[in-house]
Amino acid sequence: MNIRTLALAGLCLSFGAPAFAHHSFAMFDREKAVNISGVVKEYEWTNPHVWIHVMAPDGQGAPREWSFEMQSVQQDAAAGWRPDSVKPGDKVSIEYHPLKDGSRGGQLMSAILANGQRLGPPAAPQRVFPRAAAAPGANE
DSSP, X not given: OHHHHHHHHHHHHHHHHHHHOOOOSTTBOTTOOEEEEEEEEEEEOOSSOOEEEEEEEOTTSOEEEEEEEOOOHHXXXXXXXXXXXXXXXXXXXXXXXXXXXXXXXXXXXXXXXXXXXXXXXXXXXXXXXXXXXXXXXXXX
């Protein structure tokens, strides 16, 4: 009976593990900041991370897709982003940390929209998660 209960508990925990999983941002070169301008192809306002995909010309002028990872919906909302901040066809200028492998994309630091509005960087964690910041030991 105890082995069966332990096995069932382990199985239940394994199903919940992906919800707590998170990846590293080690793939971005945080020592570099690069800018690119283009046209929004897609804007994904979803968790665990918001994404913006931009079409920008390469060195020969051919349009290429660039993908930029942002923070969570909650963090980006605290930084001023909204589900309708950009839509396909909007012009945008993005400042980002590039991918270390040279792929087209990176971690979005800030964006300037067609109307001149600047969004980002993501809000400080204490603004997004005030209770966590106030918890004992949170600032250690």
